[in-house]
Amino acid sequence: KQEVTQIPAALSVPEGENLVLNCSFTDSAIYNLQWFRQDPGKGLTSLLLIQSSQREQTSGRLNASLDKSSGRSTLYIAASQPGDSATYLCAVKGNTGKLIFGQGTTLQVKP
Amino acid sequence: EPEVTQTPSHQVTQMGQEVILRCVPISNHLYFYWYRQILGQKVEFLVSFYNNEISEKSEIFDDQFSVERPDGSNFTLKIRSTKLEDSAMYFCASNEFEGETQYFGPGTRLLVL
Numbered sequence: 001k002q003e004v005t006q007i008p009a010a011l012s013v014p015e016g017e018n019l020v021l022n023c024s025f026t027d028s029a030i031y032n033l034q035w036f037r038q039d040p041g042k043g044l045t046s047l048l049l050i051q052s053s054q055r056e057q058t059s060g061r062l063n064a065s066l067d068k069s070s071g072r073s074t075l076y077i078a079a080s081q082p083g084d085s086a087t088y089l090c091a092v093k094g095n096t097g098k099l100i101f102g103q104g105t106t107l108q109v110k111p
Numbered sequence: 112e113p114e115v116t117q118t119p120s121h122q123v124t125q126m127g128q129e130v131i132l133r134c135v136p137i138s139n140h141l142y143f144y145w146y147r148q149i150l151g152q153k154v155e156f157l158v159s160f161y162n163n164e165i166s167e168k169s170e171i172f173d174d175q176f177s178v179e180r181p182d183g184s185n186f187t188l189k190i191r192s193t194k195l196e197d198s199a200m201y202f203c204a205s206n207e208f209e210g211e212t213q214y215f216g217p218g219t220r221l222l223v224l
Contacts, residue, residue, distance in 0.1 A: 031210055032210060034212065034213065036215075041220075042217060042218070043202060043215045043216055043217040043218045044154070044202065044215040045215075046212050046213070046214060046215070049211070049212045051210075089154065091154070093210070096159070096166070096167050097142055097144065097159040097161075097166060097167065097209045098144070098156040098159055098167055098169075099144075099146075099154075099156060099213060100156070101153050101154040101155070102153065103152075103153050104153075
């Protein structure tokens, strides 16, 4: 059974710092991996999707990498801003449509 | 930019009552999903729907739950007899192809008293 884990559970950094969020999964037979942002009490906003054949994807200050064989993905945020404060979720898709989520990393960027 | 919408944003109900949560997926999308998130817990898959039938359902999605696409735009989740433990945020999602990005709605917060 696929399990997704995110470390750390919470992270607090000063504005301007570069940071890395980690996601690991137990079954490497994934189809893709998606990173989301969730603001308190709100829905999920898709940030990046990496297909299993890809190593990384970039969008603006965000870069996500995928090492399928080791069951790991990282989300790199460059030059963090207070507006980046949110919970970041990773989710993996296997051979069916459903996404399996990690518990998230709650990021606080202090001005 | 097209987005998934959900109504209502909040619903309070008494235990044992029926509730219907509504979603309007993005118009050209073909695959539809319901997830839920109990406060402080992971987002959990409930059900996926394609071509007017359920593709997959989780253990959570028992006989008390049903989904329907009553017309060309709406996608509903019905809970027949709500329990206290059904209190959660319910998210609808959709995508055009199964392997592509799933787009989520803002959620319906359900509170069962």
